[in-house]
Amino acid sequence: xxxxxxxxxxxxxxxxxxxxxxxxxxxxxxxxxxxxxxxxxxxxxxxxxxxxxxxxxxxxxxxxxxxxxxxxxxxxxxxxxxxxxxxxxxxxxxxxxxxxxxxxxxxxxxxxxxxxxxxxxxxxxxx
Amino acid sequence: xxxxxxxxxxxxxxxxxxxxxxxxxxxxxxxxxxxxxxxxxxxxxxxxxxxxxxxxxxxxxxxxxxxxxxxxxxxxxxxxxxxxxxxxxxxxxxxxxxxxxxxxxxxxxxxxxxxxxxxxxxxxxxxxxxxxxxxxxxxxxxxxxxxxxxxxxxxxxxxxxxxxxxxxxxxxxxxxxxxxxxxxxxxxxxxxxxxxxxxxxxxxxxxxxxxxxxxxxxxxxxxxxxxxxxxxxxxxxxxxxxxxxxxxxxxxxxxxxxxxxxxxxxxxxxxxxxxxxxxxxxxxxxxxxxxxxxxxxxxxxxxxxxxxxxxxxxxxxxxxxxxxxxxxxxxxxxxxxxxxxxxxxxxxxxxxxxxxxxxxxxxxxxxxxxxxxxxxxxxxxxxxxxxxxxxxxxxxxxxxxxxxxxxxxxxxxxxxxxxxxxxxxxxxxxxxxxxxxxxxxxxxxxxxxxxxxxxxxxxxxxxxxxxxxxxxxxxxxxxxxxxxxxxxxxxxxxxxxxxxxxxxxxxxxxxxxxxxxxxxxxxxxxxxxxxxxxxxxxxxxxxxxxxxxxxxxx
Numbered sequence: 242x243x244x245x246x247x248x249x250x251x252x253x254x255x256x257x258x259x260x261x262x263x264x265x266x267x268x269x270x271x272x273x274x275x276x277x278x279x280x281x282x283x284x285x286x287x288x289x290x291x292x293x294x295x296x297x298x299x300x301x302x303x304x305x306x307x308x309x310x311x312x313x314x315x316x317x318x319x320x321x322x323x324x325x326x327x328x329x330x331x332x333x334x335x336x337x338x339x340x341x342x343x344x345x346x347x348x349x350x351x352x353x354x355x356x357x358x359x360x361x362x363x364x365x366x367x368x
Numbered sequence: 369x370x371x372x373x374x375x376x377x378x379x380x381x382x383x384x385x386x387x388x389x390x391x392x393x394x395x396x397x398x399x400x401x402x403x404x405x406x407x408x409x410x411x412x413x414x415x416x417x418x419x420x421x422x423x424x425x426x427x428x429x430x431x432x433x434x435x436x437x438x439x440x441x442x443x444x445x446x447x448x449x450x451x452x453x454x455x456x457x458x459x460x461x462x463x464x465x466x467x468x469x470x471x472x473x474x475x476x477x478x479x480x481x482x483x484x485x486x487x488x489x490x491x492x493x494x495x496x497x498x499x500x501x502x503x504x505x506x507x508x509x510x511x512x513x514x515x516x517x518x519x520x521x522x523x524x525x526x527x528x529x530x531x532x533x534x535x536x537x538x539x540x541x542x543x544x545x546x547x548x549x550x551x552x553x554x555x556x557x558x559x560x561x562x563x564x565x566x567x568x569x570x571x572x573x574x575x576x577x578x579x580x581x582x583x584x585x586x587x588x589x590x591x592x593x594x595x596x597x598x599x600x601x602x603x604x605x606x607x608x609x610x611x612x613x614x615x616x617x618x619x620x621x622x623x624x625x626x627x628x629x630x631x632x633x634x635x636x637x638x639x640x641x642x643x644x645x646x647x648x649x650x651x652x653x654x655x656x657x658x659x660x661x662x663x664x665x666x667x668x669x670x671x672x673x674x675x676x677x678x679x680x681x682x683x684x685x686x687x688x689x690x691x692x693x694x695x696x697x698x699x700x701x702x703x704x705x706x707x708x709x710x711x712x713x714x715x716x717x718x719x720x721x722x723x724x725x726x727x728x729x730x731x732x733x734x735x736x737x738x739x740x741x742x743x744x745x746x747x748x749x750x751x752x753x754x755x756x757x758x759x760x761x762x763x764x765x766x767x768x769x770x771x772x773x774x775x776x777x778x779x780x781x782x783x784x785x786x787x788x789x790x791x792x793x794x795x796x797x798x799x800x801x802x803x804x805x806x807x808x809x810x811x812x813x814x815x816x817x818x819x820x821x822x823x824x825x826x827x828x829x830x831x832x833x834x835x836x837x838x839x840x841x842x843x844x845x846x847x848x849x850x851x852x853x854x855x856x857x858x859x860x861x862x863x864x865x866x867x868x869x870x871x872x873x874x875x876x877x878x879x880x881x882x883x884x885x886x887x888x889x890x891x892x893x894x895x896x897x898x899x900x901x902x903x904x905x906x907x908x909x910x911x912x913x914x915x916x917x918x919x920x921x922x
Contacts, residue, residue, distance in 0.1 A: 244563035245554045248662065252578070255666045263670075267683040271618040272673060279582050279669050302557035309471075309559045309892040320474050323392035327483035331490040331537070338494075338533040341599055342526050366479060 243303070249287035256280025324365060330358035394478035396463050397884065399485050401782065403460025404775075406489055407453050411768075413496070414448035415849065417441050419842055422806070426839035428827045438823035439508030440527075444499040446511030447531065450631065451538050452492045454767045458634030459488075459545045461774055462573040464782065466549055468877035469567045471558025471895070473887040476551040480544050487541035494534030498527045507531045510821065512620050513594065515605035515613045520598045529598060532591045539584045539591075542630075546577035558876070560895030564658075567875040567898070568651065571658050572637030575665040579626045579633070582669060587623030590616050614681055621672035629668040631763060632730075633661065635770025636701060639723040642777050643705055645871050646720035647712030654898060657704045660697035667694040677746045684743040691741035698734060702727070717871070718792030722773035725800050729765025733758055736811070751821075754814025757807045765803055772799065772852070779859075780866030784882045788862070791855040798848030805841025809834035874899035 260276030263269070301307040337351030390398060421441050424432045433441065463481065467474055475481045499506035507527035509518040518528050553566070553574050566574075594616065596602035603609025605616045644651045651657065671690045673682035705727060714720070736758040740746050749755055772795070780786050813834040818825065825831050869878040878901035880889050893904040 251662075252666060256669070259670050263683075263686065266686055269681075269683065271615055272682070275586060275618065275622050275672075276670065282582055283578075301559035302561050303563075305560060305562050305565075305896075307559035307895075309894060321394050321479050323389065324394055324479055324482060325392045327479065327486045328391065330483060331486040334487075334537065335490050335494070338536075341595065342529040342533070362479070 246287060246290055249283040249290065253280045253282075253284035253287055256283070321366070324362075326358050326362040326365060329354060330362065333358050392482075394474075394482050395886070396467050396475045396478065396481060397782070397888075399481050400460045400462075400464025402485055403456055403463055403488070406485075406492070407457040407460060410448050410452040410456075410492055412849075414445050414453055415846065417445040417448070419846060421445065422839040422842040424823060425825075425835050427836065428825055428832060430824055433823065435823045436505055436508055439510075439821070440499055440506035442821055443507050443510055444495070447495055447535070448492075449763070450511065450627065451535060452488075452495060454631045454763060454771070455542065455627070456488050456538075457771050458573065458576065458631070458767075459484075459542070461569075461634060461638070461778075462549050462577075463545070465778070465877060466552055466570050466573060467556070468781075468880065468884060468888055469570050469875050470553060470556065470561050471876050471889060471892050472552060472556035473889075475548045476556055477548050481548050484541045484544035484548065487537045487544065491534040491537030491541060494530050494537065498530035498534060512624060513591075514620075515594060515597065515616050516607075518594060518598075519606060523598075529595060532595045532598075536588055536591055539588045542580045542584055546580040549573055549577040550581075558892050558895060561876070561900075564655070565895060565898040565900075567637075568640040568654070568657060568661075569634070569637035569875070572633045572640070572661055575661050576630050576633045579630050579665055579668065583623045583626035583630070586619045590619035614676075614679060617676050617679065618673070621675045622669075624675060625672045626668045628762070629664055631767050632770075633664065635726065635767050635774070636661070638770045638774045638777070639705070639726050640701075641873075641875060642719045642723045642773055643708050645873050646717055646723075647709045647714050648872075649708055649712040650874070650899060651704065652707030652710070653700075653704045656700055660700040660704070663697040664694060667697070674741060674743075674746070677743045678750050688741055688743050692738065695734065695738050695741075702731070717776075718787070718789060718796060719773045719777035719871070721793065721796040722769050722776065725796065726766055726769040726773060729761050729769060729803065733761030733763075733765055737762065749814065751819055752814040753810045753818045753820055756820045757810035757814060760807045760810075765807070769799070769803075772796075775852075777871065778877075780870045781877055781882050781884070784866055785859060785863045786866045786870065787859045788855050788864075791851055795848050795852045795855065798844055798851060802841050802843070802845030802848055806838050806845055807841070809838045809841075813838075869901065869905065872902075872905075874902035876900050879904050 256276055256278070257280030260273050260280060263276055264273035267273075333351055333353075333355030335351075336347055337355055340347035340351055390402065393399060393402075420432060421438065424430070424438060463475065466472075505525055505527065507513075507523070507525075507530070509523055509528060513528060513531065516522060553570060557563075557566075593602065593604040597604055597606055597611070603611040605611045605613045607613065640651060640657065667690060671687060671694060674687040674691045676682045677684050677687070716724070736754070740749060740755065740758060776787055776792055813831050816830050816834075818829075818831050818835075825835075866882050868880065868882050870882075871878075876893075876895070877884070879893050893900050897903055
């Protein structure tokens with residue numbers, strides 16, 4: 242976990258540093274902002290991870306000497322069965338997007354499909 | 369071997385077979401296969417469009433298509449190959465392999481995984497619709513949709529709108545799969561599978577996923593703003609309304625150049641898995657290789673404006689220097705690959721042939737890329753066939769050869785039976801010869817001044833012969849792809865058993881059955897090095913603790 246966290250910190254430093262260097266060199270805003278955001282995004286994740294994430298605990302996956310038998314019985318949570326909701330969700334997005342192109346008459350149809358799929362997905366994931 | 373397993377996931381009632389099982393699956397292996405098959409279908413469509421272009425250019429004069437249709441052909445060909453074939457094929461491989469390589473039972477978010485596949489497939493349909501199913505003709509703006517050409521004034525049909533929506537769906541799909549790959553790798557590794565024991569393929573797709581997360585949002589923002597300009601009267605990129613088309617170029621290339629690495633990094637990973645196996649050596653310089661991958665991931669986000677040298681509004685020395693710099697970690701990887709093969713007992717099975725083909729082609733693509741990184745030279749060669757050839761040497765000679773290497777390498781793991789070695793050698797020979805016949809003459813004709821994206825050319829400029837050879841090359845290349853399809857279809861009938869570890873592989877997927885069970889592993893081996901399957905199959909040699917990297921020899 243430490244490796245992943247270090248990677249995020251390094252990436253954040255790279256983006257912020259390069260963005261600042263680029264701005265000093267060029268005073269060009271679009272590229273500078275893009276590079277700063279490049280640094281800010283991993284920074285947000287790294288900060289959250291440092292404060293709340295599981296980085297403090299030593300996980301079996303980070304222990305070079307860990308034995309798989311030691312983690313036998315560890316629950317990984319439940320994984321879903323088959324689901325058709327993603328297909329309906331994409332159809333909803335498809336029709337909603339098409340309404341921008343072919344006319345707003347399609348919008349209610351797309352919106353209904355979208356809401357239906359989102360509700361279906363949410364209910365299914367709650368089991 | 370320790371035989372501990374983590375608690376099986378709750379998915380016993382997943383439908384096992386049949387079309388419904390495939391269409392509603394949340395199993396990472398099936399989603400991976402769906403991704404790869406769909407992407408390959410798009411490859412065939414994109415390849416057919418390329419064939420039509422080369423048929424048109426084989427001789428002077430208009431043979432097949434008019435100028436506007438030709439514009440649609442190269443636009444849609446580029447979009448399909450980049451966004452619907454190479455990148456999704458990498459995602460498909462990542463889906464299939466990452467949980468197997470790290471000892472996880474599935475991806476972290478299986479439902480999100482299914483969703484990402486359907487967003488990709490749906491986006492692809494919209495892209496195809498944008499090319500053919502529009503009354504005002506297909507989208508014909510070039511794959512990067514530059515305004516003002518893609519704006520409402522010069523492209524009034526619905527083609528660009530459908531393309532923008534399709535690309536937005538594909539981008540959302542990439543973001544979803546990126547989140548899934550990163551979470552799975554960071555949080556679901558098996559005991560003992562530390563980050564510094566991750567297989568190189570997994571490292572590469574993690575960096576690719578992070579690149580996707582940082583690079584796609586600006587491009588999606590640009591696409592949405594362009595849609596506002598086109599449909600809702602916006603002026604984000606319209607100079608007459610106070611907008612700036614150069615901002616679009618910035619936002620687009622902030623995706624566009626990292627996208628090149630999104631396309632190639634997974635296949636760097638693929639050949640890095642293959643070369644040590646067929647050299648009978650461990651990877652030379654694992655740590656250096658990982659650091660080079662991380663460096664490429666970071667540097668690739670700082671080179672976007674080398675695509676904008678000729679606009680005159682970017683700092684050319686800065687982007688030139690950054691682009692030269694990125695050649696360094698890429699060179700490190702070449703030394704890793706050569707060092708791995710050096711002194712090894714190399715066997716040229718089909719995956720290794722494609723891996724070596726990748727090296728040769730990508731080297732040419734890389735070196736010509738360094739040439740184009742020089743701003744003065746880029747001013748001469750920008751928008752010429754030299755650029756087309758350079759790009760295809762990296763993307764097709766690199767990524768597509770990597771894709772075929774991956775198919776031949778992991779096919780036995782995925783399906784439990786082999787592809788034909790004899791036909792595979794034929795596929796490689798036809799593809800390698802055909803590829804170089806197609807694209808090497810394009811360097812020549814580019815240096816002779818032929819611009820890209822032209823439907824016809826005048827005789828007597830020295831362009832006829834290279835163009836004819838290039839078009840004949842496509843025939844040879846296509847023959848290779850057809851032989852592969854024949855091999856894939858007939859291998860199903862032959863069903864030559866592969867065994868669980870047909871190549872003597874070293875990463876964890878070779879420690880489970882072929883094809884793997886529903887939850888990937890009935891038991892996990894003890895992981896004591898970056899080669900757990902090798903350690904498992906050579907226990908006496910490896911010792912109980914596994915062999916630390918420093919003690920490995922040829």
